[in-house]
Amino acid sequence: MIPQEKLNQLITRHEELEHLMSGGGDLSSDDFVKISREYSDLTPVVKTARDYMALQQEISDLEEMLEDSDTDAEMRELAEMELPDLKEKLPGLEHEVQILLLPKDIDDEKNALLEIRAGTGGDEAALFAGDLFRMYQRYAQLQGWQFEVVSASESDQGGFKEVVVNVSGKGVFAKLKYESGVHRVQRVPETEAGGRIHTSAATVAVMPEVEEVDIKIDEKDLRIDVFRASGPGGQSVNTTDSAVRITHIPTGIVVSQQDEKSQHKNKAKAMKVLMARIYDAERAKMEAERAADRKSQVGSGDRSERIRTYNFPQGRVTDHRINLTLYKLDQIMAGEGLGEVISALITEDQAAKLAEMQL
Numbered sequence: 001m002i003p004q005e006k007l008n009q010l011i012t013r014h015e016e017l018e019h020l021m022s023g024g025g026d027l028s029s030d031d032f033v034k035i036s037r038e039y040s041d042l043t044p045v046v047k048t049a050r051d052y053m054a055l056q057q058e059i060s061d062l063e064e065m066l067e068d069s070d071t072d073a074e075m076r077e078l079a080e081m082e083l084p085d086l087k088e089k090l091p092g093l094e095h096e097v098q099i100l101l102l103p104k105d106i107d108d109e110k111n112a113l114l115e116i117r118a119g120t121g122g123d124e125a126a127l128f129a130g131d132l133f134r135m136y137q138r139y140a141q142l143q144g145w146q147f148e149v150v151s152a153s154e155s156d157q158g159g160f161k162e163v164v165v166n167v168s169g170k171g172v173f174a175k176l177k178y179e180s181g182v183h184r185v186q187r188v189p190e191t192e193a194g195g196r197i198h199t200s201a202a203t204v205a206v207m208p209e210v211e212e213v214d215i216k217i218d219e220k221d222l223r224i225d226v227f228r229a230s231g232p233g234g235q236s237v238n239t240t241d242s243a244v245r246i247t248h249i250p251t252g253i254v255v256s257q258q259d260e261k262s263q264h265k266n267k268a269k270a271m272k273v274l275m276a277r278i279y280d281a282e283r284a285k286m287e288a289e290r291a292a293d294r295k296s297q298v299g300s301g302d303r304s305e306r307i308r309t310y311n312f313p314q315g316r317v318t319d320h321r322i323n324l325t326l327y328k329l330d331q332i333m334a335g336e337g338l339g340e341v342i343s344a345l346i347t348e349d350q351a352a353k354l355a356e357m358q359l
Contacts (some may be wrong), residue, residue: 002097007049014039014046045100052093059086102353107208107283108174113276114165114206118155119182121200126159128185128310129202131333133163136179138335145169150269151259164273166209176206178345181305187312197313201306207280209272215279223247224267229258246270253277308341317341322348 017039020027027035062079065071071079116132118125140147150164167176184201192198229243243258244266255277257270309318315329317337324344331337 011046014042048097052097099350110173111168111209112173112176112206114167117162117203119201119203123157124189124198125200126155126161130159132202135333135335139338140167151257173208175342179204180206181307184309207276210275210279215275221249244270246274
């Protein structure tokens, strides 16, 4: 049972915010944005909480009616008919409110930087990295998100040694954050004459996109090197020192960018990736500290964790964190079936958090 006092507090706060937004307070533009965001976040919770409280009240009224000896036969019969249906709806609505009351990840509504790197397996790993890239690209299209390549290092066979993508849209990080980790593939490579199954891997990192207000980087902590961009085989892409390498000295994080012909644009892109990596490292540290106190956790963000296996001969995808196996490899690799996997991960994560709250 959800405490009535907690629901009343939420409703009162929602009404206060509505009053402030309608001119009931002298707000700066920054305050108005902050209050609007809080109001927007609270609105679905308050709507569902009001529905839940109204249903509770309706059940209580009908029960009182049945206990009252003065209730006439017709009203009693109606109450007896309605009460079971209303009681059946209550647990579902209560669960919905509980999910909405779960602590929010402050980064959930942010855009994300998606990094895919070929791991063990040579050319086959790079080809698999390319397959993952296309899977996420198609999934992003289906979600109505923007999918923009920030930098890419292609392999000779047509895959990626490494690719970084900026994914923007509604609730991007909330869904993609579960994809961080090692993705393993089992299949017969096209170059394999003997038909033997090879195992290779690619690492995916999903980081919330951050603004300068989210993280402060001191200029003196940066070492910036410029050099001439080079293409495959070491050939020169252009004749100016337009490529940029930025090192964040305190953390040792290094970002290189050479996709643009302009040094200024390469530096801006490199800084964007650098800020995301620094923020993500801090976030991972905090997550690890919190995880030490948790009994269960879905998607710790540990980059070395093997999270999923794509078995091509069996047409099977297995997510090891939640023991989910789907024989829908083609649909998942096409991006269309990935939503089912992500939904299962979100549901499992919510269930784990609810269980923690009730301990």
